[in-house]
Amino acid sequence: MSSVYGPFRYSPVTAREPYRMKNGAKVAVCVFPNIEFFPLNMVIPRAGASGKIPDVPGWGMRDxxxxxxxxxxIELLNRYGIRGTVALNSDICTHHPQIVEACLAHKWELMGHNETNVTRLNEVPESEEDGIIVRTVEAIERATGERPKGWLGAGLQETWRTLPLLHKAGIEYVADWCNDDQPYNMSIGDGEKLACIPYSFELNDKMAYEAYTCTPDEFAGMLRRQFDVLYREGETQARVLPIALHPYLSGAAHRIDALDRALEYMCGHEKVWLATGSEIATFARDL
Structure with a gap:
């Protein structure tokens, strides 16, 4: 149903009880690699796109x-014992199964992220949304043997129907909303709930490099400054620090070392929990 506010209660952080996460952590660091598939025979939604097919330069960057x-x-995160929470286009399972195998080998968590990244749920006919969600979830389950628990919409887009459809498909948490530093529960009707976990537009290499034109060192500086503030605030209110990464951006040779230094800095602190999305979602029940 349409609404002037979200399907959750307004909760100012100043009115919340003191809060801790696993092992008394002040900050839970959750890394979200966005592993996406862009069909060569479809228009890539990107700034400055020509709208022509094939878009060889745009497609080649992503490939x-x-x-x-x-x-x-994968090599970098494994060095720090970080299990990625992957926003996975399910067509990756068909076209690049080696990537899925590599993620599973390191016990990464896989979330649904539509079938491809060229299709947004709010851009298709209403009758197609349920099918996209179901096909995405089932394709990942077939490829991995486990049904995904989380969801991040392509472009973080939803419709008024998305949350109930995700719940029906067995999804337990979403990351589309980007409106809090802590997980919380969303009401989706009939007494049913869906957890919402923090994700970020700001701590997102796509925004940093493509919109803000940051250098790698500037992006790493953003990560460190965000960590410092959340770590300080986490003395009474534990926070989640989500880091959104895209392999074609942060996986570039001239950017990877800056990310390395930022992760080394965070992991050098006590009371830091290197968490996955589903692990964080479990704490939503207590908020």
Whole structure:
């Protein structure tokens, strides 16, 4: 149903009880690699796109991420014991199963992220939304043996029907809303709930590099400054620090070392929990 506010209660952080996460952590760091598939015979939604097919330059950049960049990210995160929470276009399971195998080998968590990244749920006919969600979830389950628990919409887009449809498909948490530093519960009707976990437009390499034109060191600086503030605030209110990464951006050779330094800095602190999306979602029940 349409509404002037979200399907959750307004909760100012100043009115919340003191809060801790696993092992008394002040900050839960959750890394979201966005592993996406862009069909060569479809228009890529990007700034400055020509709208023509094939878009060889735009497509080639993204294919580099799936051929090279994602494996740099896997190596880096594995070095720090970070299990990625992957926003996965399910067509990756069909066209690049080697990537899925690599993620599973390191016990990464896989979320649904539509079938491809060229289709947004709010851009298709209403009758198609349910099918996209179901096909995405079932394709990931077939490829991995486990049904995904989380969802991040392509472009973070939803319709008024998305949350109930996700719940019906067995999804337990979403990350589309980007409106809090802590997880919380959303009401989707009939007494049913869906957890919402923090995700970020700001701590997102796509925004940093493509919109804000940051250098790698500037992006790493953003991550460190965000961590410092959340770590300080986490003394009484534990926070989640989400980091959104795209293999074709942060997996580039000239950017990976800056990300490395930022992760090294965070992991050098006590009371930091390197968490996955589903692990964070479990704490929504207590908020």
């Amino acid at each position: 580099y991420g799936n051929r090279i960049g994602v494996f740099r990210l």
